[in-house]
Amino acid sequence: MHAAPCVTISCAHDLGLVTAMAASLRVNCTVVSPPGAGCVMGAPWWVALVAACPLPALLDCGQAAGYAACALRAGVRGVIAHVPVAQHHALVSLARVTGGHVMTHRPLSLDLPPRGAGPVLERYLRAFPA
Template sequence: MIDKHDHSMHAVPCITVACMHDLKLVMAMAASLRVNCTVVSPPGAGCVMGAPWWMALVADCPLPALLDCGQAAGYAACALRMGVSGVIAHVSSVAQHRALVSLTQMTGGHVMEQRPASLDLPPRDAAPVLERYLRTFPAG
């Protein structure tokens, strides 16, 4: 489901993807509607599935991609070192956050402190739901 936050204030829509089928749907729909969007892993996927899984999933994806590492700064750091371009890490320690930001300066990646509002695709008939969601954003 869409987060309770007003998604119209976000410049770029975010869609949660956990498999190649969903990723291909998002890429095709975004291209056909000419809408920029970002793909986001499920919450905590960086800890459960790992950076290699995410890198393999999004290897041919032209869209920005964020790996959610939950509260695990270590998983986020490992993902950045492996070449993941964007991670989400909700860390409570200022030192951990500074270390991640410093690491992004070396790797060229970026870190977000909070997970953005993101559309969770339904297990069936996701295309019309995705299309309605993406049509609420201006074409790029």
């Protein structure tokens, strides 16, 4: 499902960098929250952060099906939830109603370094075919 590169973001600055770089390179990519951020920061934080984002976005809810369900109900289009099969089926059913999707495993994702993120991100995005 995710042939496009994924980049972990945790703030508006990171999101702006990824969005601008992807647009300038004309590369598709997906932004992903830090692991378990859906449990720690919550769906409202993610919804606000990615509200104007033109890129696909995934909120990682770890092993918490309840947080993933709340995120889907809050309008999050993509959640990651590593949960038992029965809970996964329930989340998929909810996602059908809300127009979202559920992933069981976190995709490989670039963690931006605290310094020099621009060149690292550019090299990473250029490594994927357009």
